[in-house]
Amino acid sequence: MAQQVQQEADRHSPLGLTEEDLLAMHRTMLTARLCDEAQFRLNRQGKAPFVVPVSGHEGCQVATAWPMERGKDVFVPYYRDMAVCLVAGMTPKDVFLGVFGKAEDPSSGGRQMPAHWGSKQLGIISGSSPIATQIPHASGIAYAMKYRGEDAIVGCWFGDGATSEGDWHEALNFAGVHDLPIVFVIENNLYAISVPLSKQAGVSDLSIRAEGYGFGGESVDGNDVFACYRAMVEAVDRARSGGGPTLIECRTYRFHPHTSDDDDRTYRTREEVEEARKRDPILQFEAYLQQAGMTSEDKIEALRAELKEEVDRAVDEAWNAPDPDPETALRHVFAEEG
Amino acid sequence: MAQQVQQEADRHSPLGLTEEDLLAMHRTMLTARLCDEAQFRLNRQGKAPFVVPVSGHEGCQVATAWPMERGKDVFVPYYRDMAVCLVAGMTPKDVFLGVFGKAEDPSSGGRQMPAHWGSKQLGIISGSSPIATQIPHASGIAYAMKYRGEDAIVGCWFGDGATSEGDWHEALNFAGVHDLPIVFVIENNLYAISVPLSKQAGVSDLSIRAEGYGFGGESVDGNDVFACYRAMVEAVDRARSGGGPTLIECRTYRFHPHTSDDDDRTYRTREEVEEARKRDPILQFEAYLQQAGMTSEDKIEALRAELKEEVDRAVDEAWNAPDPDPETALRHVFAEEG
Amino acid sequence: MPEKNLVTAIHDTLWDEMKADDRVLVMGEDVGARGGVFRATAGFLDEFGEDRVIDTPLAESSIVGLAIGMAMHGLLPVAEIQFADFIHPAFDQLVSEAARIRYRSNGDFDVPMVVRAPYGGGVHGALYHSQSIEAFYGHVPGLKVITPSTPYDAKGMLRAAIRDPDPVLFLEHKKCYRLIKGEVPDEAYEVPIGPADVKREGDDLTCVSYGLMLHQCLEAAAKLEEEQGVQVEVIDVRTIAPLDKKTILDSVRKTAKAMVVYEDNRTYGVGAEIVATIAEEAMFDLDGPLVRIGGPDIPAMPFSTPLEHFYMPTVEGIHRAMKELAEF
């Protein structure tokens, strides 16, 4: 019942979000979801040897990336963050250039696995596979922003697993000492591959660790776009106005296996996954849009069709793009002369 | 005034400490203090190239080491912990065999710097110079105790500086996940060499970090033997009875430079040091003993004289002990046959 | 005798060791319900329980650090690092701690621990799932570093490693996991840590290798014998540290020609020590140049197929080099 009432209440205007904003957010989430479906299809067809799914995380990713100012703020995502990178300016074609390891892949020119995002132009810091190594970089960038007197901030995303690494602790500790303009976002999907949260931490609420670093932390429903957006807006304002870091924990779920190499049946029951799918952030967001009269079943269907076509076109273009020239493997070990 | 009252109140009986216990604790603290004075004397004489002082930490060290059961529990100290190791069973002669790097040095046979404690027989785990590396070992040992069903526990000591290292976080996190029988003791003397706490952490109360790992933490006056002892006894009982880890922060101060190589005038005012010396844990403890009629000025003087003689004898014996044979440098890289 | 692939041999040996001695336990990321991402501990959780099959938090430094503590308190931990590329956060625990505890305590303490790590490329693993790490750890006195490349050796050396009183870094080439099959006796046996192994005898030239490259060298050697009757002696280093110089030098003195092949970045790699050792101790026995084939000096293997192929030394390349050296 409360659920109902809350659903019907206007949750976006108080947050300064317009109908246009909501539709744009919806479009981005749906694009990520469709890219995911496409990449798994390609994987089954043997065209994509390795894919990293995003499904289930689109809500918290789009919501927490949205308040960042493109062209000014810096994104430090991890491999799961396809939707964060779409918000930052990557296109479906960029995604699939990475999936196919093509020369024009903006992240790495086909050198890294898919979903190892990076683009100087878009302000997305190049990421690697080792978990949590990007977090000290994020704090370092935030320090540089403060040092240079920029009014920019850093958004840094990672999974629950990353919170166990020493680098996570060291990076948050430094951010706390220097009140850096940064927001740390945990996409807590309850597992590090197969390891459940109960074996990763002695607490269920990871955001309380922020206290130990001298700044604020908050845990929100990661499938509730408005809750994630509200927390992020507050954190971004705090960071930008000199209020220091914030740690946001978005509780969400990964619908697919960890990657195309994983078999999640070994560690999650189908029931658990089905239960989680009922809380699909996209479905919840669509329900809100419909209740608010901003869209309808038909419009959503039409949008899906439009985006699917766009994604299919991106897949084709990426597939037909040239592979890297083998000799280029020797390039960029060090800066090139001139 | 409250101070006064508290001083006069009986603080030891409620803790189950007898007069005998208190005198033994006092003797140990004083022994450490005198070893410290002696090693600095030797350093000035050019007989001890490098020494690591303990002065100022004797109170919290003796108090937190005392509740451990020798021959059963395991000590995982750091270099500052001379008094912890005296409680564990090291002798002044052992201390100076290390100071002079002699073959009979029980910790390392002269291989490590002084104050790099270790003795399998005494249950003191061999320590190294790198800060915080011993903390995961301590959690591993605690896991092994639980695994083997021992009723032993681990005591693990380190400075405030160690809390910044990734290993610290990882070790406490694991201890929290598995409710290990271990007590973590921070000897917070407000500096990591010259770096003040304010530049090490965004919080002044390091013990609150325990919450983020799912166990209890407490900060106590590290110069108040009874406060430290009380906290440790509770923590040890908790650990032994399956209640899991505890993080205890003892707020104390280092009276001397970091080591004989350091010059603390570059980062601490003499006034600050003098202020701290007024809270000397040994003087406070002696005041209590006197008020409780357990000792007197004269007795303390006599004890000092007796211990000084004992320490001088230890210095002589250690000085006259043989150096390691150069060739032995090749030994113990791997296990030796037979 | 049953035929098994490399990873099955490792799985079964671990299983037997766990059965035989409850001081042995496995720990690492996803070793429990998931049975390890390469299935090396599949079924262990059900058989041995949570206490002996520890799914650790995602924190390599502590995985090694915890294992050190366990090893110092009566257990025989076998820690799995999910990919060798991710062992780097544990570098300090391995170098400053595991490798030095015996030495720094003057023999008082020991660390009977095994750290397993799948390494190597050719599996489309890109920059961070393809690395070779043996050169870093081979240079650390106090650590034993081994790289069995056949199911038979894997079983015998894993058993030896678990029983070894010193820390052993047990490297498993992940491309060999399912590619390399061989007969593995059911009964327990040890293959000692230390001795290199002549995997193929020959009088014409000595080829020293290990890991995946060993198998490529064997293939190239077989091809060359067929084609021209050239007999290449192929030595499997097997133990990177401490290095068995004698087996290598004896062979080189016999054949008077030597080449070394490895997958890791060439410069400052394991092959450098082997070539240097031959040059110092057997130069005057040689009647041909010393040949070294290694991976290019780029950070690691890229993802895209053409780039990855560019990195990996090939059977053809090795064969060509053998031919040239034989004809020298």
Place this chain on the structure above:
Amino acid sequence: MPEKNLVTAIHDTLWDEMKADDRVLVMGEDVGARGGVFRATAGFLDEFGEDRVIDTPLAESSIVGLAIGMAMHGLLPVAEIQFADFIHPAFDQLVSEAARIRYRSNGDFDVPMVVRAPYGGGVHGALYHSQSIEAFYGHVPGLKVITPSTPYDAKGMLRAAIRDPDPVLFLEHKKCYRLIKGEVPDEAYEVPIGPADVKREGDDLTCVSYGLMLHQCLEAAAKLEEEQGVQVEVIDVRTIAPLDKKTILDSVRKTAKAMVVYEDNRTYGVGAEIVATIAEEAMFDLDGPLVRIGGPDIPAMPFSTPLEHFYMPTVEGIHRAMKELAEF
């Protein structure tokens, strides 16, 4: 020209670079009020302020990781690791991150960072304040590793390192800090990263070294020339990676005799690559054995004086080896 010792040359160069460019900052443990435990940043805090002289928490992985972030956002950080022995927790940040960011981003990002670390023994520093670490990092493509051994080179190479668009590991032998003095011009100049340097010319034999050992080799060479007029060419490698093979090979081809001297553990050390390179490319120009002198393969230098002396290669030992090789 003023004469300075090595650490003063480093201090003054850092000072000049901080003055000239406010993108440059120093960070590390005790670099502030304490001015660094070796005083390399003495007076910096007062002159440049807290923002540019950062006393970091005691956490090496983040010291390097933060510097990487700063370098990717327009700054030129110079991070100090208090002792090279304590750089190990940062191994992952240096190897997986600093060394790979340019490569993995296909040239899009760069990391113009310098990491300074005092290394080496002979200072009574025992197991954990004496280590050499160049072999670990020399093997990492994407990292530049340099070890200037004279005040002149230190100034010129530090300036070059700060201006280098790639990450540079700047190793300072702590025994040389005050022991080694030399003339240092006041004006700014660069000594390029890459080229090795012939520190003493000679036609009879080539001796390749770096760090403290370089100075011992120079001393032994001078002694040998006095005694017997033998002319040893002493080469200072100076840049460990990327290694300047040409200067070494040219010299060896000229003298036809070569030895390599280094302080680090011998096996799999930097000397192995140098000996291997000479063996591969100049073996037929040699008329003498290839000689390698390195530290023993024990974890590190013990504390007690007799044990420490046992570890360190000596001028006498080097002199004897030179003499034997010359007479071969």
